[in-house]
Amino acid sequence: MKSADIRRGFLDFFSARDHLIVPSASLVPADPTMLLTGAGMVPFKPIFLGKTEVDYVRATSVQKCVRTTDIELIGRTKRHLSFFEMLGNFSFGDYYKQEAIAWAWELLTEVYGLDRSRLWVTIFETDEEADAIWREEAGVAADRIVRLGAADNFWAAGPTGPCGPSSEILYDQGEALGCDKPTCAPGCDCDRYLEIWNLVFMQSNRDEAGELQPLPRRNIDTGMGLERIASVLQGVTSNFETDLLKPLIDEAVLLSGQAYGSNGEADASLRIVADHTRALTFMISDGILPGNDGRGYILRRLIRRAVRHGRLLGITKNFLTPLVDTTVELMGAHYADLQTGADYIKTVVDREEGRFRDTLKQGLTILNEFLAVAKESSATTLPGAEVFKLYDTYGFPLELTEEIAGESGVAIDRHSFETQMDEQRTRAREQAGGGHKELFVSSIYHDIKEQVGASRFVGYQTDSAETKVIALTTGDQMKTSATLGEEIDVVLEETPFYAEKGGQTGDAGQITTETGAVVITNTLAPVADLVVHRGRVSEGRIALGDVGRAVIDRRRRRAIARNHTATHLLHWALRAVLGSHVKQAGSLVEAERLRFDFNHHQPLTDDQLETIERLMNEKILQSQPVRSFETTIDFAQEAGALAFFGDKYGRFVRMVEIGNFSKELCGGVHVHSSSEVGYIRIVGESGIGADTRRIEAVTGEGFLNYVADLRQRTAAAAEALKVNPERLAEAAAVAAKRIEVLENEADKLRAEKWGREAESIAAQGENIDGALLYTSKVGGADIDALRLLADKLRVKQEKAVVVLAAVAGKKVLLLIAATPQLVTDGFSSVAMIKEVAPLIGGGGGGRADLAQAGGKDPAKLSDVFAGAREFLQRQTRS
Numbered sequence: 001m002k003s004a005d006i007r008r009g010f011l012d013f014f015s016a017r018d019h020l021i022v023p024s025a026s027l028v029p030a031d032p033t034m035l036l037t038g039a040g041m042v043p044f045k046p047i048f049l050g051k052t053e054v055d056y057v058r059a060t061s062v063q064k065c066v067r068t069t070d071i072e073l074i075g076r077t078k079r080h081l082s083f084f085e086m087l088g089n090f091s092f093g094d095y096y097k098q099e100a101i102a103w104a105w106e107l108l109t110e111v112y113g114l115d116r117s118r119l120w121v122t123i124f125e126t127d128e129e130a131d132a133i134w135r136e137e138a139g140v141a142a143d144r145i146v147r148l149g150a151a152d153n154f155w156a157a158g159p160t161g162p163c164g165p166s167s168e169i170l171y172d173q174g175e176a177l178g179c180d181k182p183t184c185a186p187g188c189d190c191d192r193y194l195e196i197w198n199l200v201f202m203q204s205n206r207d208e209a210g211e212l213q214p215l216p217r218r219n220i221d222t223g224m225g226l227e228r229i230a231s232v233l234q235g236v237t238s239n240f241e242t243d244l245l246k247p248l249i250d251e252a253v254l255l256s257g258q259a260y261g262s263n264g265e266a267d268a269s270l271r272i273v274a275d276h277t278r279a280l281t282f283m284i285s286d287g288i289l290p291g292n293d294g295r296g297y298i299l300r301r302l303i304r305r306a307v308r309h310g311r312l313l314g315i316t317k318n319f320l321t322p323l324v325d326t327t328v329e330l331m332g333a334h335y336a337d338l339q340t341g342a343d344y345i346k347t348v349v350d351r352e353e354g355r356f357r358d359t360l361k362q363g364l365t366i367l368n369e370f371l372a373v374a375k376e377s378s379a380t381t382l383p384g385a386e387v388f389k390l391y392d393t394y395g396f397p398l399e400l401t402e403e404i405a406g407e408s409g410v411a412i413d414r415h416s417f418e419t420q421m422d423e424q425r426t427r428a429r430e431q432a433g434g435g436h437k438e439l440f441v442s443s444i445y446h447d448i449k450e451q452v453g454a455s456r457f458v459g460y461q462t463d464s465a466e467t468k469v470i471a472l473t474t475g476d477q478m479k480t481s482a483t484l485g486e487e488i489d490v491v492l493e494e495t496p497f498y499a500e501k502g503g504q505t506g507d508a509g510q511i512t513t514e515t516g517a518v519v520i521t522n523t524l525a526p527v528a529d530l531v532v533h534r535g536r537v538s539e540g541r542i543a544l545g546d547v548g549r550a551v552i553d554r555r556r557r558r559a560i561a562r563n564h565t566a567t568h569l570l571h572w573a574l575r576a577v578l579g580s581h582v583k584q585a586g587s588l589v590e591a592e593r594l595r596f597d598f599n600h601h602q603p604l605t606d607d608q609l610e611t612i613e614r615l616m617n618e619k620i621l622q623s624q625p626v627r628s629f630e631t632t633i634d635f636a637q638e639a640g641a642l643a644f645f646g647d648k649y650g651r652f653v654r655m656v657e658i659g660n661f662s663k664e665l666c667g668g669v670h671v672h673s674s675s676e677v678g679y680i681r682i683v684g685e686s687g688i689g690a691d692t693r694r695i696e697a698v699t700g701e702g703f704l705n706y707v708a709d710l711r712q713r714t715a716a717a718a719e720a721l722k723v724n725p726e727r728l729a730e731a732a733a734v735a736a737k738r739i740e741v742l743e744n745e746a747d748k749l750r751a752e753k754w755g756r757e758a759e760s761i762a763a764q765g766e767n768i769d770g771a772l773l774y775t776s777k778v779g780g781a782d783i784d785a786l787r788l789l790a791d792k793l794r795v796k797q798e799k800a801v802v803v804l805a806a807v808a809g810k811k812v813l814l815l816i817a818a819t820p821q822l823v824t825d826g827f828s829s830v831a832m833i834k835e836v837a838p839l840i841g842g843g844g845g846g847r848a849d850l851a852q853a854g855g856k857d858p859a860k861l862s863d864v865f866a867g868a869r870e871f872l873q874r875q876t877r878s
Contacts, residue, residue, distance in 0.1 A: 001112065001233040003226060003244050007062050007334060010087045010224075013107050014060035019089055022061045023637075024335070027286045028295065035295045038067045040088035041221045047092050048202070048219060052528045053454065055652070057094035062087055062226065064335070066279050068298055071305070075272035078191055078238035082302060083279035084225050091220035098133050100199050100220045104169060105138040108197070112233055118172040120186045120193060122146045124153040124165030130201070134167070146186045155200050163204050163212070169197040171232050196232060197224040240271050244330065248274035251326045256313035269309035276306040277323040278331075284345045285337050287583045289599055289691040290352045296689065303349065304356050304395040311360075312399070318353045321346040344581025347601050348691055356395060363396030364404075369848050371408050372828045380409070384416020391417075392424065444476050445527040448491060454529035459496040459507070459669065460628070464551040468493040469513070472544055481543035482518075488542070490518060490533040496552050497533055499525035503587035504564055504668040508556055513548030516540030557669065559591035562677045562700045565626055565658070565670045566616070569680065570596050570695065571642070572662040573615040577608055584642075585692055589668065592702050593683075600693045604685050616680045623675040624659035628666075631655050641665050679703050754785055758792040765793075765800075768869065769876035771822060772800040775865040781806040783813060783852065790817035790850070801827070803836075803868045805861050812840050812855035814864065823848045827875055836867040 001009075011021050025043035027036055034042065040063040046052035063086045073080040091100070108114045121140055123130045125147040134140045147153075156163035170186050170193045179190035186193045202219040204212040227239040234242050240249060249260055252273045258266045283299045290300040303320070310319050324346050332339040370386045373379075382405050390396035402412050452470045471491035472479040482488040490511060497520065500506035506523030511533065520535040533550075542548075567587050574582045578600055586597040604612075636643075636655045643653075643665040656666045658674060671677060677699050683706060684696035698706045714725055723731040761776045774793050778786065781804075790802040799822045806813045814837060816829040823829075829851035837843050837853035840860045844853025 001230075003230045003242065004334065006112070006226060006230055006233060007085070007087070009111055010107070011060055011062065013111055014058075014089045014103070017058070017103065019058040019060040020056045022059050023633075024062055024064045024085075027064060027066055027283055028288060035298065036066045037063065038065050039063075040065070040086035040223045041090065044090055044092075044221075046528055048221070054092070057092050058090070059092075060089045062334075064282055066283065066298075068302070071301075074275050075268040075270075075309075078231075078240070079194070079228060081227060081239060081275050083275065083282055084227050087224040087226055087229070089220070089222050093217035093219060096203075096218050096220060097130055097199075097201055098137060100201070100222060101130065101133045101167065102137050104197055104199060104222070105140070108169065112229070114171070114232065120144050120146060120170040120172060122148050122153055122168045122170065122186055124167075125149055127153075127165040127167070127201075130165065130167050148187050152187060155202075156206065163206055164200065164202045164218075166198055166200045168195050168199070170194060171196050173232075173237055177237060191237065194228060194232070196228050198222065240274065245271075245274050245278070247330055248277060248323060248326055251323055252310075252313070255319045255322065256310070256315050258313050266313060269312045272309045273306050273313070273323065276302045277320060278327055280306070280320075280349060281324050281327040281338065281345055282331075282335070284348050285335070285341050287585055287599055289348060289585075289689065291689050300352065301395075303352050304359075307353055307356050308395075308397040308400075311397070318350055318357075320349045320353050324349055341581050344579065344599075344601075347581075351601060351691070359395050360400075363390055363394040365847070366390060366394065367396065367401060367404060369828065369830060371405060371410060372826065372848055373831055374410050375408070375826060376828060376831050380411060382410050382412045384413035384418075384420060387412050387417045388420040392420075444473055444478065445530055445532065448473070448478075449527050449530045452491065452493075455491065455531035456494040457496075457498070457531060458494055459498050459552070463496050463554050463557060464549060465492075465494050465496045467495060467548065467550050469511075469542065469544055469546045469548070472542070479544075481541055482537050483541045484516075484537050484539065486537045488518060488535065488537060490520075490535070490542070491530065492533065492550055495523075495531050495533070495550055497523040497531060497550065498552075498557075498669055499523045499531045501525055502666065502668055503567075504560060504589040505591070507552045507560075509550070509552040510538075511535075511542070511548055511550045513542055513546040515546065516542045518542055556591045558671075558676075559700055559702070560589060561669045561671050563591070563594040563702070564589045564666075564668045565674065566677050566680050566697060566699045567594055567596050568656060568658055568662050568664055568666070568670075569616045569619055569674065569677070570594075570612070570697065571598075571664070572619075572658070573612045574598055574600075574695075576615060577612050578604075592698070592705075594697050594699070596695045596697070597688060598693055598695075599691055601691045603687065604693065604695075609682055609685060613680065613682050619659065619661070620674045620677050620679065622659070623673050624661075625657075626670050626672055626674060627657045628670055629655060636663075636665055639663055681706055750785075751788075754788050755792065758789050761789070761804075762793060766869070768872045770799060771872060771876050772797055773803070773869060773872055774800065775803045775868060777805050777807065777861055779806075781813075783815065786813065786815040786852075787817075787850075790815060793817075794819050799825070801829075801832075801868070801872055803832075803865060805864065807858045807861075810856055810858065812842065812858050812861065814840065814842070814844065814853045814855060815850075816852070816868070817850045818848070820849065827872075832868060832871050835871055836864045839863045839867055 015021050025037060029037045029042055031045055040061060047054055065086050066083050068082050070080055071082060074082055109116055121134050121144060123145060131145060134145050135142055153166050155166050173192055173194055178184045178192035179188060184190060184192060200221040202221065203215055205215050206212055227242060227244055230242040230244060231237065231239055236242060239245060249270050252270045253260050258270065260267060260270055280299060280302050288295050288299050290296055290303060306320060328338045328342045367390060370382060374382055387401055390401055391398050405412055448471045458465055469490060470493050472482060473489045474487060497507040497509060500523060508522065509520050511518045511520060516537060517539040518535045519538045520533045522534045524532045524534060526532055567589060571584055582598050582600060585599055588595040630652055633653050636653050641655050641663040653665050654667050655663060656670055657663050680697055680699050681703050682695055682697045686694050688694045714728060718725040718728045721731040721735060757778065761774050766773045778789065786804045786806060789804055793802045794800050794817060797819055800819045801822065802817045804815045816833050818827050818829050828848045830846055830848060833844050833851040833853050837855060840855030841857045842853050842855030844851060846852055
């Protein structure tokens with residue numbers, strides 16, 4: 001059975017049983033506490049938490065997932081993957097164990113046609129209910145039901161909170177894959193008994209005393225890895241031999257010339273390249289870009305790991321883009337975004353792969369410096385900290401470090417390296433979180449929502465409302481009233497105030513009752529669908545149960561609406577000019593300005609920015625209608641609405657249309673016609689990370705303020721140059737040319753000055769066993785001057801060391817430079833500076849040919865020069 005048929009069969013099976021088919025969410029989870037979507041239930045987390053109410057109680061999905069907590073096992077085992085698809089069915093307080101078990105068994109045995117005699121079931125050791133259902137409803141023999149403890153078959157959110165037993169379905173792959181231990185049985189870690197489906201029964205709540213109490217609403221959460229069930233249904237014993245991964249391995253074989261199945265280490269590298277290519281393709285497709293932290297670092301690490309293993313396979317040029325093409329060909333029918341974004345994905349991958357190849361060169365330079373220091377001190381082992389720095393900071397392969405060091409007769413401290421790797425893995429696990437970790441979080445706002453329910457937002461229709469105060473809080477304490485001057489959070493029964501979310505800032509305004517008033521400075525939604533008004537009591541007293549009037553700051557709201565509609569116009573124009581790969585990576589919509597972050601691989605040109613601005617303002621002048629309405633998610637997707645945040649949408653969504661050219665899912669506030677935006681002016685474009693750009697712009701009153709400020713600055717510049725503002729550009733060009741001439745003259749004078757200084761220092765050079773040593777305290781010099789002097793002193797010498805110092809007050813700047821031949825002979829400026837810099841109370845670093853340091857004791861410079869002389873003598877005589 002092909003993987004596409006397995007997917008379709010799973011969804012059709014549960015759809016026929018009244019489950020809503022929910023499309024896969026983005027790998028970027030809406031939950032800010034998680035880096036990546038790592039389990040099928042993650043998108044449904046708000047529903048399990050009770051934070052989000054939906055109009056369905058059953059759901060099914062095929063969720064794309066990425067996990068890297070066991071990255072070192074990928075390629076080494078038959079089942080570990082960084083990217084996988086999770087088939088799942090979910091019940092939110094609807095059906096429970098009986099249906100979940102019966103349907104799982106029916107799908108596996110009757111639809112997928114698995115041999116019942118090869119299926120085993122595990123249950124929690126005290127779960128009599130599940131045992132009875134498996135035996136009586138599914139017809140599983142008692143001797144094929146295995147009871148296991150909490151470590152295997154009991155899921156918990158934490159020490160306290162919702163929890164419950166689970167039941168796993170295992171497939172016996174045969175004795176040939178067993179571990180041959182007498183104790184080998186279901187639950188063993190070997191490959192014989194393959195877990196294919198896990199059914200989690202959330203039925204209890206563990207209290208502070210450790211006692212289990214029944215939950216008022218019991219849920220079902222199941223997960224079956226597509227790759228695992230595909231391996232069973234396709235008659236293979238490894239995920240990598242399925243139709244999901246084998247074509248990628250075949251492509252890697254063609255690119256590398258390595259045969260698959262003849263060499264264990266090469267096979268592992270081929271599997272890693274195949275696996276990582278899938279992960280990086282989907283991550284980039286979902287808007288993740290290589291970076292130095294968070295999910296960007298995970299992506300960068302996967303790309304570099306793939307490149308490293310390509311190198312081990314003998315591939316010396318960029319090779320990942322053909323594998324991306326194969327991934328798109330394999331998965332594009334089910335994930336259409338891969339097809340539309342293929343060119344962009346390949347551009348990002350190719351650039352990052354090229355960067356890493358440059359990094360390898362940089363790593364070699366640093367490794368050679370480490371080895372030079374080791375040779376200087378006669379060390380036989382490279383410290384684990386240095387090996388780890390090469391691996392973690394520069395992405396330099398451990399195996400390559402070990403190989404090169406070995407050629408120099410130096411081993412590496414693997415124990416220390418592994419210790420630091422373990423610490424990094426621990427940090428990564430803590431940062432990334434698991435599929436179910438920290439799922440249930442309590443706070444005062446959860447309590448409020450449980451007590452008073454969701455807030456009724458009427459701000460799309462009106463800017464004021466007669467309403468009632470239903471909750472008051474300061475910090476983590478509930479209040480019954482607040483008096484003049486107190487900071488207070490207010491929850492209203494009904495509100496026109498928009499809560500900050502989706503990049504749009506919250507509304508401001510005022511709440512007035514018969515006894516007092518509160519000036520609202522911001523509006524938040526700390527819990528889904530609960531609107532919290534944050535402000536200060538400005539008059540009298542406000543109390544729980546008060547009835548009053550809530551009015552937003554209308555002028556501010558209109559400005560926010562202009563800027564929000566402008567972000568949609570900007571998004572459309574960017575995609576029109578740069579390409580459909582552009583995806584929103586974040587935004588900020590305030591009254592005064594807007595900020596829009598998006599993925600793109602290079603800075604925008606002036607011509608591109610001008611075209612983008614012109615396109616937006618043409619649409620404004622056309623008075624294009626702006627319509628906001630609620631519709632079904634299916635209709636929105638069929639209409640081509642954009643939704644790039646990785647948000648999990650319910651069956652009904654809010655869609656914003658501008659004319660017939662822009663459609664986006666958006667819950668924010670907007671104008672009714674594009675003409676209301678007034679004018680959009682781009683005031684800034686910059687890079688904020690690898691392949692991520694930011695545009696800042698103003699509209700409406702913000703544009704008027706920008707023009708007024710620009711006029712004032714233009715007038716001031718014209719006055720400074722003593723010209724009419726109309727001649728400002730011409731006068732500035734003349735001034736710039738004059739400045740250039742003066743700077744060239746100054747550079748010439750400086751060069752002459754430091755040339756004479758170099759001649760004076762050269763005349764005092766010492767010959768230390770065939771190597772010249774130049775030392776000098778240079779007055780009025782900065783680091784650039786010291787480097788210029790060092791270059792002049794070294795340029796005609798074969799073997800020379802330059803030690804220069806500049807003093808400013810009590811601060812010392814020290815520079816040491818050496819000629820290439822001396823470095824080849826084993827000299828290291830870094831080693832010298834580490835020895836002499838402490839003499840002036842400082843420290844520093846650099847390269848073998850050039851190093852610098854700072855110090856704070858100018859009186860000891862003579863000691864530095866003497867120390868340098870002794871160091872060079874040891875070097876030349878050894």
